[in-house]
Amino acid sequence: MRPPARRNTGFAQAIPPRAAFPARHARLPGGYRVAAVLLAWLLSVIGAVPAAVSGSVPTASVTITVHASDGRPVPGAVITVHSLAPDARPSAPIKAVMDQINRAFDPDLLIIPVGSSVAFPNSDTVSHQIYSFSPAKRFTLPLYRGNQFPPVRFDQAGIVTLGCNIHDEMVGYLVVTDAQYFGRTDASGSWTVDIARGKYRVSVWHPRMNDDANELERELTVSAGDRVTHEL
Numbered sequence: 001m002r003p004p005a006r007r008n009t010g011f012a013q014a015i016p017p018r019a020a021f022p023a024r025h026a027r028l029p030g031g032y033r034v035a036a037v038l039l040a041w042l043l044s045v046i047g048a049v050p051a052a053v054s055g056s057v058p059t060a061s062v063t064i065t066v067h068a069s070d071g072r073p074v075p076g077a078v079i080t081v082h083s084l085a086p087d088a089r090p091s092a093p094i095k096a097v098m099d100q101i102n103r104a105f106d107p108d109l110l111i112i113p114v115g116s117s118v119a120f121p122n123s124d125t126v127s128h129q130i131y132s133f134s135p136a137k138r139f140t141l142p143l144y145r146g147n148q149f150p151p152v153r154f155d156q157a158g159i160v161t162l163g164c165n166i167h168d169e170m171v172g173y174l175v176v177t178d179a180q181y182f183g184r185t186d187a188s189g190s191w192t193v194d195i196a197r198g199k200y201r202v203s204v205w206h207p208r209m210n211d212d213a214n215e216l217e218r219e220l221t222v223s224a225g226d227r228v229t230h231e232l
Helices: none
Strands: 040-049 059-067 078-083 095-097 109-113 116-119 130-134 137-140 152-154 158-164 171-177 181-184 190-196 198-205 216-222 229-231
Touching: 059 078, 059 198, 059 216, 078 109, 078 171, 078 190, 109 116, 109 181, 137 152, 181 190, 190 198
Parallel strands: 095 116, 109 171
Antiparallel strands: 040 059, 040 229, 059 190, 078 181, 078 198, 116 152, 130 137, 130 158, 158 171, 198 216
């Protein structure tokens, strides 16, 4: 059985639009590599958002912007925000779908909470055989077309790299996370989320980061009225 054409690393907003992530074979702007790309990223807390209901937990709007070393934005970066509170719980599991169309995974990256399940229908005109050798989830589906198998459950956090044993050019990623908040940067390299005040660990990951970069992490304290910028 052949390994995926790309490196197995191991994290997935469920079912983001395909256009939100660069095509697997397309280069990022200017042809830079993400190993050098994610050398500058900004965490901006844009002040507290008043609680909508008396007694509810106040929140702050956090904007994370990922830049290349030359200042250009990096779209499609995966952002996870883990609460450091001892009683914090991950997001609830979901049911997601990753289809196979035109000899490609569609979408080619999903962010899912731990415990989620993913269905892998094959809407293509040819048969595929999906597999993963990633430590977070090792599995192999039989060769098939259509929608023949039950969803696969993902109980361990990590990056799951998917391949097809028939078509080496097919590569997909599942980011399985126990974070409370997660998402991906838009075309401007930014992602915004409203979170409760507290301490968090913010991580940035991208499929084109190489081994020595792994993922970038920073701790962030969010409190009312904050306007804080962290730069790495």
